[in-house]
Amino acid sequence: MTPDKPLRADARRNRARILAAAEEVFTEHGAAASTEEVAARAGVAIGTVFRHFPTKRDLLAAIMKELRQRLIDRAAALAAGGDPGTAFYDYVTFLVDSSANIGPVVGLLAEEGTEIEPGDQIMALAGAFGALLEAGQRAGTVRADARLDEVMALVAATGHGAVAGGWSDDLRRRTVALVKDALRPR
Structure with missing residues (x-):
């Protein structure tokens, strides 16, 4: 994903859901939180998380x-x-x-x-x-x-x-x- 390219509406929604879920998961579990748990809570595939946030x-x-x-x-x-x-x-x-x-x-x-x-x-x-x-x-x-x-x-x-x-x-x-x-x- 290039930073200058605008996201499609569904990609924006996924990104927002990932961020909301990640904030909850990291707040609850700290460093032990996994991106798999973030993906599950956001209701997206793990690949979607990595597409938006590679690390x-x-x-x-x-x-x-x-x-x-x-x-x-x-x-x-x-x-x-x-x-x-x-x-x-x-x-x-x-x-x-x-x-x-x-x-x-x-x-x-x-x-x-x-x-x-x-x-x-x-x-x-x-x-x-x-x-x-x-x-x-x-x-x-x-x-x-x-x-x-x-x-x-x-x-x-x-x-x-x-x-x-x-x-x-x-x-x-x-x-x-x-x-x-x-x-x-x-």
Whole structure:
């Protein structure tokens, strides 16, 4: 498959099903997950998986790209239609909760030796998050002295802690509440 050639509708559907199934399988089973299980869960032949993703690394990288895009899309939706006073905090919660899905994939990519390039998606994510931060600051619901790099570091550390520490949902919610409280104006 050439990257520039548009996919037929059925191939796009298969690719989407493979990615959704792979995200579930890798999240559930980690490195022990097999492409055969991904194919079975997606309802496609193993050859279809390899036609779209010749290696496990290619599949993991595609999952990561899809996950990043979901983060960007959620930020854009909140910026476009959310209450500026709460959209930033809704996004902080969404990011940390999403870490449960991203964490295992990032870990597997690291095990496979795949670098996670900062690239355009990370820049878009930072831009979208920055827009939510600024909107919250203009609305007076986020500390005026909070900088984007600081906020991103707090959220990344919280998300990483939740994944690495195997935090319960309750612990994750309480920790996120403390982080959000620290970002509110005094």
